[in-house]
Amino acid sequence: MSMIIRIAKEEWRLWLRSKVIVVAALIVVALLAVTSVLTINRVADEQSQRLAQQVEAEKTFFAQPDRHPHRMVHFGHYAFRPPPPLAAFEPGVDAVTGQSIFLEGHRQNTAMFADTKAAADLGGFAALTPASLYQLLLPLLLIVLGHALFLRERESGTLAVILAQGQSGVTLAMGKAAALLAVILIFMIPLILVATYSVSLGESGLGAFSIVGGYFMYLCVWGAIVLAASIILKQRAVSLGVLIFVWLFAALIVPRFAINASSAAIDAPGKIESDLVMLAEQRKLGDGHNAADPAFQRLQAEVLEQYDVETIEELPINWRGVVASYSEAELTKLLNSYAENRMSLEASQSRMFDLFGLASPTIAIGSLSRTFAGTDLATHHRFLRESEKLRFDFVQSLNEVHANELSYADDMNRNADAEASRRASVNSEAWQVLDEFRFAPDAAGERIGRATLSLAVLVAWLLASISIVFLAARKVRL
Amino acid sequence: MIGNLIREVRFLTKDSGALFWLALAFFLSVIAVSFGVAEVRDQRKTIGTLIEEDAADRANALEGQEDWGGAAYYAFHLTHAPPSDFAFAAMGQRDSSPWKHRVRMLALEGQIHEADTRNADFGLIGRFDFAFLAASVAPLLLILLLYDLRAAERSARRHDLLVATAGSPAQLWLPRALVRVVALSALLLIPLWGASIIVGTSPDIVFKATVILVGALLIWWLIVELVSRINASPSVLLTSLIGLWLALAIVVPALSTAAIEARQPLPNGGEILLLQRETVNDAWDLPKEATMTPFLKEHPEWSDHATLETAFEWKWYYAFQQVGDQKTAPLVEQYRSARLARDREAGLASFLSPTSFVERSFEKLAGTDAASMIAYENAVRDFHKQLRAFHYPYLFPDEPYDSEKLKDLPRFEP
Numbered sequence: 001m002s003m004i005i006r007i008a009k010e011e012w013r014l015w016l017r018s019k020v021i022v023v024a025a026l027i028v029v030a031l032l033a034v035t036s037v038l039t040i041n042r043v044a045d046e047q048s049q050r051l052a053q054q055v056e057a058e059k060t061f062f063a064q065p066d067r068h069p070h071r072m073v074h075f076g077h078y079a080f081r082p083p084p085p086l087a088a089f090e091p092g093v094d095a096v097t098g099q100s101i102f103l104e105g106h107r108q109n110t111a112m113f114a115d116t117k118a119a120a121d122l123g124g125f126a127a128l129t130p131a132s133l134y135q136l137l138l139p140l141l142l143i144v145l146g147h148a149l150f151l152r153e154r155e156s157g158t159l160a161v162i163l164a165q166g167q168s169g170v171t172l173a174m175g176k177a178a179a180l181l182a183v184i185l186i187f188m189i190p191l192i193l194v195a196t197y198s199v200s201l202g203e204s205g206l207g208a209f210s211i212v213g214g215y216f217m218y219l220c221v222w223g224a225i226v227l228a229a230s231i232i233l234k235q236r237a238v239s240l241g242v243l244i245f246v247w248l249f250a251a252l253i254v255p256r257f258a259i260n261a262s263s264a265a266i267d268a269p270g271k272i273e274s275d276l277v278m279l280a281e282q283r284k285l286g287d288g289h290n291a292a293d294p295a296f297q298r299l300q301a302e303v304l305e306q307y308d309v310e311t312i313e314e315l316p317i318n319w320r321g322v323v324a325s326y327s328e329a330e331l332t333k334l335l336n337s338y339a340e341n342r343m344s345l346e347a348s349q350s351r352m353f354d355l356f357g358l359a360s361p362t363i364a365i366g367s368l369s370r371t372f373a374g375t376d377l378a379t380h381h382r383f384l385r386e387s388e389k390l391r392f393d394f395v396q397s398l399n400e401v402h403a404n405e406l407s408y409a410d411d412m413n414r415n416a417d418a419e420a421s422r423r424a425s426v427n428s429e430a431w432q433v434l435d436e437f438r439f440a441p442d443a444a445g446e447r448i449g450r451a452t453l454s455l456a457v458l459v460a461w462l463l464a465s466i467s468i469v470f471l472a473a474r475k476v477r478l
Numbered sequence: 479m480i481g482n483l484i485r486e487v488r489f490l491t492k493d494s495g496a497l498f499w500l501a502l503a504f505f506l507s508v509i510a511v512s513f514g515v516a517e518v519r520d521q522r523k524t525i526g527t528l529i530e531e532d533a534a535d536r537a538n539a540l541e542g543q544e545d546w547g548g549a550a551y552y553a554f555h556l557t558h559a560p561p562s563d564f565a566f567a568a569m570g571q572r573d574s575s576p577w578k579h580r581v582r583m584l585a586l587e588g589q590i591h592e593a594d595t596r597n598a599d600f601g602l603i604g605r606f607d608f609a610f611l612a613a614s615v616a617p618l619l620l621i622l623l624l625y626d627l628r629a630a631e632r633s634a635r636r637h638d639l640l641v642a643t644a645g646s647p648a649q650l651w652l653p654r655a656l657v658r659v660v661a662l663s664a665l666l667l668i669p670l671w672g673a674s675i676i677v678g679t680s681p682d683i684v685f686k687a688t689v690i691l692v693g694a695l696l697i698w699w700l701i702v703e704l705v706s707r708i709n710a711s712p713s714v715l716l717t718s719l720i721g722l723w724l725a726l727a728i729v730v731p732a733l734s735t736a737a738i739e740a741r742q743p744l745p746n747g748g749e750i751l752l753l754q755r756e757t758v759n760d761a762w763d764l765p766k767e768a769t770m771t772p773f774l775k776e777h778p779e780w781s782d783h784a785t786l787e788t789a790f791e792w793k794w795y796y797a798f799q800q801v802g803d804q805k806t807a808p809l810v811e812q813y814r815s816a817r818l819a820r821d822r823e824a825g826l827a828s829f830l831s832p833t834s835f836v837e838r839s840f841e842k843l844a845g846t847d848a849a850s851m852i853a854y855e856n857a858v859r860d861f862h863k864q865l866r867a868f869h870y871p872y873l874f875p876d877e878p879y880d881s882e883k884l885k886d887l888p889r890f891e892p
Contacts (some may be wrong), residue, residue, distance in 0.1 A: 053748065096574060096598045096601035113747030117574055117593070118816070119739065121838065121847065122838070236712070237633070237711075239713075240712075241495070244622065245622070248615065248618055256610065257606045259603050260513040260517075260605055263605075264516055270596065271594045272556075272580055273527070273531075277531070346598075349597050377599055414789070415788060421789055
């Protein structure tokens with residue numbers, strides 16, 4: 001044990017003497033610090049801004065004057081998705097999806113005004129986040145630090161001395177690993193700070209801890225790969241070249257290749273495309289604005305029988321409200337089935353993308369970190385589902401008001417003159433049917449459960465890379 | 479010189495490390511280009527289907543309409559921006575900005591911001607297209623090919639001998655590096671040229687793309703050349719070069735983006751929508767003059783036909799839809815000009831980073847840059863104007879409804 005610590009200490013002494021390494025480490029530290037502070041501030045701003053917008057949207061809705069309830073269905077409402085606490089570390093798909101959605105009757109809108117659409121375009125890596133630094137930059141730093149970790153002893157001839165003294169290759173490798181592990185632990189500090197901060201914002205301890213654990217595993221995978229290369233390869237420049245290639249492959253090429261492949265393999269139609277298919281079906285359902293549409297004849301017969309009357313004028317409820325409510329429910333069923341289909345296709349694209357994690361630990365940690373942070377595609381889909389539920393609930397509540405609190409005669413007569421249209425309105429107190437909407441990240445346990453695949457892939461990487469180090473270290477000869 | 483080059487080509491064919499990087503470059507280029515071609519084909523096919531289904535849906539919606547207002551209300555019109563014949567090389571903004579819409583005669587601001595984009599993960603991670611390969615990966619491959627030309631000879635202790643016998647260093651290092659740069663460029667470009675011939679890209683664009691790629695590689699060669707004159711071990715050289723690559727390819731663009739976005743704040747897009755919706759919805763409760771006065775200011779030609787007799791009339795309905803757009807126009811203009819300003823500044827900032835410069839130039843050639851996406855939006859706005867110009871002469875003078883005349887509905891031409 002003491003031998004391992006001595007080897008590790010010696011390694012650190014050499015690192016601290018090397019200007020290249022000290023400068024590189026300082027640059028990475030500075031980048032991490034700046035990026036973290038910027039991202040934390042931006043996310044905090046967005047968080048409070050969107051919460052304020054949500055409250056404002058509710059206030060505006062409640063403040064609407066007396067009017068026809070169906071007008072409120074079209075007046076609509078907004079749902080905002082504030083970033084979860086861990087978005088300060090991993091903003092994820094937030095910038096791409098848009099964070100607000102307009103909710104109205106008879107339509108499911110898309111989330112609008114994504115940041116990336118209006119971003120200054122400077123190419124592929126233009127947005128740096130703390131998470132992307134951990135995913136891309138820290139492995140490079142480990143490569144720079146460690147590519148000659150073991151090789152150095154070979155080059156300087158000290159390997160022979162150490163082996164002759166009776167120390168095994170494994171002990172030596174463990175000493176080097178301890179040195180690298182200390183580096184990794186030091187670089188975990190910024191992440192631990194951000195994670196602690198996120199706990200103060202309401203993130204659960206488990207969520208914060210698991211994202212720290214995930215990145216620790218990821219960096220250990222890279223540490224082991226670096227160490228293995230330095231044991232197996234015999235020349236410094238070759239070791240560095242090979243490791244740079246591995247990085248290039250894992251961090252730049254495979255993730256984008258995986259996007260190409262999963263988009264080519266699974267065709268998820270866009271909204272317009274699936275809407276057009278749906279519209280043909282929708283026409284069969286009839287138009288909710290037109291209560292005389294033949295599709296409603298059957299409904300009419302049923303309702304008349306239920307109330308035991310002959311004509312819709314005799315009904316104690318407003319027939320137009322009944323029709324609006326019925327057709328909204330039917331339409332929503334249809335809209336949801338298409339939306340679910342689209343989302344499940346996207347989810348299977350993302351699952352296929354995750355499987356490419358077997359070729360690149362960077363993919364595994366990326367998915368893991370977005371899922372743990374609650375900024376993944378699945379969370380966006382949950383936002384779409386929950387805002388859809390909000391939409392359906394307030395539209396149907398308004399339709400209920402329409403059916404129960406407005407007489408059919410007044411309703412039919414609403415366009416005759418100013419007085420008639422005043423009679424065809426309901427008291428604005430009815431607008432209180434709108435539910436308060438606060439989108440919240442799901443429980444940490446659920447997020448972790450969703451990341452099982454990526455987690456398993458990452459653990460497999462860790463086991464495989466550590467085994468290679470051991471196997472290589474055991475075979476060390478001169 | 480020729481002799482030197484032939485000698486270096488012979489050396490290169492025996493250098494397995496260099497051959498590996500070159501083969502990788504070719505392989506990656508083939509992959510990037512073929513995925514690009516497939517994606518463009520896919521998008522064209524999607525547009526083809528959409529055009530057909532859109533026409534069928536419109537025909538169906540117009541059937542049985544009894545007035546101009548209803549016809550305008552129910553008829554949607556597809557607008558789209560087809561991928562250019564060079565889009566296979568740079569998908570650019572097509573993954574994050576919408577390139578297809580279905581619009582109708584209602585307030586446009588409620589429709590044009592709809593984003594029919596793909597899986598969010600795609601936009602986040604990005605595609606492996608030729609532009610990315612040329613801008614980000616090719617310089618790394620070049621660094622790996624060139625960094626140890628001198629240092630390897632130094633490690634092998636041949637350096638001084640070689641320099642002494644070569645006469646001038648130019649005869650030694652120049653041909654050696656030149657052969658590698660030419661080989662790398664050619665291997666990257668051959669798949670691009672092949673695909674361009676297949677899809678019929680105009681030679682002019684292919685030539686420009688070639689110049690950009692070769693120019694960028696020459697700049698990176700210069701950087702490598704300057705750094706590798708330092709008398710240091712190959713691994714220190716490679717470390718420094720990778721550091722430079724990181725700075726130029728990642729850090730500078732990220733800092734520029736942050737600075738530009740702070741300098742050019744964007745009005746909150748949600749405000750546009752909010753204002754438009756409120757204007758349109760409030761109009762129902764306001765006296766009709768509140769709608770007709772601002773409308774007639776824009777369209778004095780309909781003043782004689784703007785008297786409203788009943789509580790609901792289509793002309794009033796479409797007038798307040800237009801007033802909704804009119805009211806948001808300043809905000810929309812602010813939003814658009816901020817986007818254009820950001821793009822302009824990003825263009826300037828890209829001179830600081832060869833990576834950004836290459837990617838932006840490719841996007842520009844492919845018509846997938848921010849300016850092209852904004853131009854598409856402008857085309858949608860123009861088309862919407864045409865729709866209004868078509869309908870107003872029927873709506874306002876209360877012309878009798880004639881479905882035959884709808885055959886002349888404006889069509890969107892990309």
